Every structure is written in C-alpha cells, then in structure tokens.
Amino acid sequence: MMNIQKIKNEIINYSKLIGFDLIGFAKADPFINEYNLLKERKQRGLISPFEETDLEKRCFPDKIMKGAKTIIVFALNYLNHYNSSIRFTKEYLEEKKKEGVFSKYACIVDYHTIIKDKLFKVAKFIKDRFNADSRFFVDSGAILERAAAQRAGIGYIGANTCLFTKEYGSYVFLGEIITNIDLPEDEPIESLCNRCEKCIFACPTGALYEPFKLNPFKCLSYLTQSKKAITDKKMIKAFANRLFGCDSCQDVCPNNQLKNVLIKNHREFLLDYKLPLDPFYIFKIGNKEYKEHFGSTPIEWRGKNILRRNALIVISNAGELDKLDKNVILKDTSEIVREQAKVLLI
C-alpha cells in the first residue's frame, strides 16, 4: 500500500484539478457534542423537514458507511460577477423594493448537480487508484456538513451558524466523501467570528434567537421554500422582496465583505441568461417559461407555485396588490397561492 500522506496529496491534487477550492480531511469519529445539541433541538421541535430525523445516522459516520475511517470535506466558492453584487442589506432591499431579489445561491446553476458530479469523480479516482470504497454527500440531511468542515480545517462556524472559510467567507457550498482509507487528518482553524452580533441584529425575523442558535421555522431561507401559506403578518413584512432564499445574516458579517473575500467566478455556476425579477411576471409565469428560467437553478425542485406565492407576497409588500384582480387571485388554480391571497387580502 502506498504511503498515506502520498495518497492524501494525490486526492488533494486531483480534487483541485477538477475545480474544488478547498479540501480538508477529518477522522470519521462520532460527533458527540453535535449529537447532544441535536437531541436538545429535537426536544424543542427545532428539526426542520430538510434534516434527517435519525440523529445517530447524522452524528455517527459508521452508521452511514460501515468501516468509515475518514471524512474528506470539499468547499466550492459560488460568488461570481453576476451574484456577488446582490447584498441582502436593508438599503439594498429598500432600493429594489418593487423588484424581487434572489439570494446568491439561488440565482445560479443548482449546486447539487455541480458538486455531485465532482464528488462522483473523486470517489471514482479513489476507487480506481487506491481500490478503496467511499460514499459521497451534498446537502443530504444525513451528515452534519458544517461540523465536518470545521473538524477538517476547512473553516469555522460563525454566530449565524454558517461555515466561514478564511479565503471565501461563508459563500461556499460543502460536499463530503466518507471513505474506508485512514488518512492523516487536518487541524481545525482558529475562529475569526468576533461575536459582534451584526448577523443577529440583521436577521429580520429573530430566527437567530441567540449566537449559534437558529430556529429554522422562522428563517426566511426556509419560509421562501415552505409549502404552506405564510400567515404571520410579522413574517410577511419581514419577507420584504425576497423571492427565494435569504443572505442577510451573511452579507452584514465583517468577514464577508467583498474586499475581504475572493471571488472565483466558477463558470459552471453561471446561467447564460438573466433571471426575471419582476414579481408580476413571475406571478403569472407559465410552466414552459418556469422551466426555461428556473429549470437549472436550485429553485426548480420546489415547484412553480411556491415561487408564485413568494411573488405575491413581494407584490403585496410593495403596496401593489391592487394591480391584480382580487377575484382572480382568490380563485387561483394553486391552493398555496389561493391561501396566501386570502391572508394578504384580509
């Protein structure tokens, strides 16, 4: 068997060659602190539907792969010349009041596809070159990606619960490979979170109810994807003109200011057209146009009517609901849109 440091270097070199920005290695040991944290979250009813409910699976890597020895964590920067100018600050949202805004991760090509493709290649490389088994994950509820990234020295977790890298701030997607080769681990890095709490003050809904603690059900990133009408008037107001996703707690962080972070401009994330931002157009969008505009973005999988529900809220928050025919929107073919219309018209 080849020297393990050499194997590690080969994996790093190959991963960089196919475009990953950061690669870190961690032991596939249990995540005990996180297990206790998740048990507490479960008791408080704070596990979102996007998460695996089997906490053992999430915190004990050998429950997802027998003989797991190493977790290799990958980060990919997603800022480019199209999305990096979008800043979810109060001023920016106010300036764009009559237009909708998409968060930076949402208005580009779906990261699941891009990262899965790269992880598949690395897993194949590991199999072909070292005859070792691996399993890969991106955004699957089954692995705590931020905790794994922290352990692998990719970055640190800030008070807004995001994983920050020194190079790219928190504007990175994460992916992992769990393998049965025992590779040398990397050291966690020092945190640059100065606990200024700018992220907490910027959160418009109180979802970040204390540093490092997030209530997913109050988070606008969650609510813009939820399959129910938003009934709480305070939440509706806080929605402002968000069409999908929320970046407020990231964009205000001193460690995420564009002068401090690198923009990689990975071409594979770029759409070759601009997304429509007019909430009226989006509200009336047909299936064909929805597919054309959003088919390759991460917005697509939630379906057209969730985006139309969000557009209706944006129109209402801009004080322009009277431009739509009340009787038509109350009889919309989509139940979620009808329910939202009822709430907004009361």
Ligand code: B12
């Ligand atoms: C469910 C989920 C959501 C939910 C809940 C988010 C949450 N914070 O829990 C919702 C829909 C709200 C969401 C929103 C977003 N998400 Co999300 N989400 C996930 C998912 C599937 C699971 C997250 C999870 O396990 N949450 C449960 C909590 C307990 O875990 P945690 O966030 O890791 O919490 C850690 C900290 O709280 C920390 N901690 C707790 N106490 C303390 C104390 C101290 C002192 C310290 C240092 C740390 C610490 O330990 C916890 C465990 O690691 C992951 C993918 C994955 N499998 O990990 C993506 C993931 C976390 N999401 C991601 C993204 C991009 C987002 C958004 C930025 C999207 C957007 N722009 O709208 C927002 C960010 C909102 C935010 N502030 O977190 C990326 C994050 C990348 C990064 N750089 O951090 C991930 C990793 C997906 C990916 N593969 O890239 N998400």
Ligand code: SF4
């Ligand atoms: S805004 Fe301040 S408290 Fe929040 S993550 Fe950034 S440095 Fe930490």
Ligand code: SF4
């Ligand atoms: S993504 Fe938006 S709503 Fe969610 S915690 Fe951050 S600022 Fe709050």
